[in-house]
Amino acid sequence: MIIEQPAPNEPRRPQGPRNPGDAWVIAPDGQRYWGRFGAAGLLVVDPHRGFLLQHRASWSHHGDTWGLPGGALHENETAAAAALREAAEEAGVPAASVRPRLMSVLDLGVWSYSTLTADVTVPFEPVISDQESRELAWVPVEGVESLPLHPAFATSWPRLRALLPVRPVVVVDAANVMGSVPDGWWKDRAGAAGRLLEAVSALAVRGIPAGVLGLPEDAWFPDYVVVVEGSARGVVAPDVPTPTDVQTPTVPASVKLVRAEGAGDDTIVACARRLADEGRRVTVATSDRGLADRCGSAGAGIIGAGQLRNVLAY
Template sequence: MTIEPPAPGEPRRPHGPRDPGDAWVVAPTGERYWGRFGAAGLLAVDATRGVLLQHRVSWSHFGDTWALPGGARHEGETACDGALREAAEEAGVPVAAVQPRVLSVFDLGYWSYTTVVGDVVVPFEPTISDPESRELAWVPVDEVTQYPLHPGFAASWEQLRGLLGVQPAVVVDVANVMGSVPDGWWRDRAGAASRLVARISDLAARGVPAPALDLPEQTWYPRWTAVVEGQARGVESAPRVGVVRAEASGDDAILMAARGEVAAGRRVTVVTSDRALSDRVTDAGAAVRGTRWLLGLLEG
C-alpha cells in the first residue's frame, strides 16, 4: 500500500507501514514526485465499460481529482508488477483479471512514471480497499476529459488514448522456426516444440521492444499464438501462449489464425521464413517477420 505524506499545507491523515520506495523525489527545479524508485499506474481497459478511474481523496497530492490507481514502486519491482500491485491495493483489481498490453513511460531521468495499459480479460467490480480512494468508476473513453483530472494524467491522456486502438498479435509458424535451428528437433518434434513455446511464454511475460513491432512507446505485450502440425501437435501448453494444433495443413491453420486476428482488429505479425506462406498472410492483412526476428527476441 502506498500512502503519500501530505504536501505543505495539507491536513495530516492516517498512514500505514512505509516501504523504502514511499518517499518524495525532489527535482533540481524544486518540483516533487512521489516514489523513490519511480511510480506506476494501471489503465485498465474494459471493452464495454471504458477505463477504470480513481477519485483521489482530498488529502492526497492533487486531491479531489481523478486519475489511475497507482503509486510508488518498490525497490527492484518491475513497472508491471508495481502497477498491478497498486491497483489491487487501491481498487481491488484482481491481478489475473488484467492482461498488460503496453507500457508508456514518462521519464525525467531522476524519476519516472510508467502507465501500464492493460485489457480486462476477466470482468470484475472495483472495490475501495484503502484510504486513498474516494470513489472508483468505469468511465467511457469519450467521457474521460469531462472529469477533473490529475494534472499528470490529464497531460498524458491523449497520448494514452491513441494507444487504445493498437492491439498487436503474433502468430508463430512453429515448424518453420524449429527447422531454422539444427538442434536435433527431428528426433523429438513435440519436445522441441514444447521448448520453443516455453521460451515464447517467457518472452510474452517480458514484453517486446516497440521498435521490433514498429510501434510507439517502450514495451508491448502482444497476443501470442503458436501453430503446430504433425508430430509436434503433442506440444505442451504454456502460459500466455495460445496453441493451435493443425489437423491438416499447418500453413492453412496459420493463415486462418492470422485472418481471425486481423478480423478482430488486431495488428498481426506472422513469424515465418516460408515465402509462399508469407505471400498468403500478407494478402490477408498481416505483416511478416522471418524466423531470425523471433530467435533474436528470444535470445535477447
C-alpha cells in the first residue's frame, strides 16, 4: 500500500488545513482509493421522499455520477462519526435529524469503505455546502437504478435495498441479565436495573455486531425493550442521549423501559408476540430456557444473557 497526497492543484474543499486522512491509498494492483484511514458515506432514508443522493462534481473521483455524501475518515475517527460529519459538510444533514439503522463495511485489506444507513426522524432540507456536489435530491426507491450511479454504490445498492424492510428489536429480560452480573443486584435491584439501562442506551448508540443478532452486514442499531419486574420497577430511566456536535450519532427513543405489572416472563412474551406480529425481527435476550421456548413460539429469536453482556461492556 502506498499513501499519496493529492496534487497541489487537485480540487478539494478550500476551507481549513488539510487533514492527514485526505490522501489517496494506492493498492498493489494500482487502484486508487480516497482516504488514508478509509472512507465512509451516509445513506439517508426518508419514508416519504426516498433516499438522499448526491450528484458528484465533474472533477471528483467518478464525477458526474450519483452516490452518497461521504469522504475520508479523519485519524482516530469512527466510521459512523465520519459518515455523519461528511454528510453535514456536503449536504447539510443534521446529525440530530437522523437515526442510524445499520453499518455495512467493504474491507479491501488496504482500504475500507463504510456505509451508514440512517432513517430520518425529523424532516430537513439538504443544502449544497461545498464544491463536491452538483446537485442533491430525494430519490424514490424505484428511481435509484435509473440514475448513473457511482460504481461502488451501484454494486452495494441491491444488497442495501434488500435490507430496508428489516427492523430489528431486542427485548431484554432484565432480571436474567442482571442476575449474571455480580454487582450487588440482590441488595439494590433498582440500582442494578439503572446500570443495565445505561449500558443498553450506550449500546444503542454505538451499535451491536450483526453476528450477535444473526443478521448480515457488520453492525445494527436496533430498538431495545427492557422489561423490569418486582423491586427493579423503581428504576429511574436514564436520559435519552442527545448530540453534542455533528459527529455524535443519536438514537432517539430507541430504548423503552417496560415495568411489568405481574410476572416479568408473561410481559416479555407478550412484547415479543406483539412486535413479531408488527413485522419486526425480534430477539429476546435471556438464558431462562422456559422463557426462551415461549418466546420462540411467539416468533422471536433468542440470545443468551452472556451474549448480550459481552457486548454491553458493563
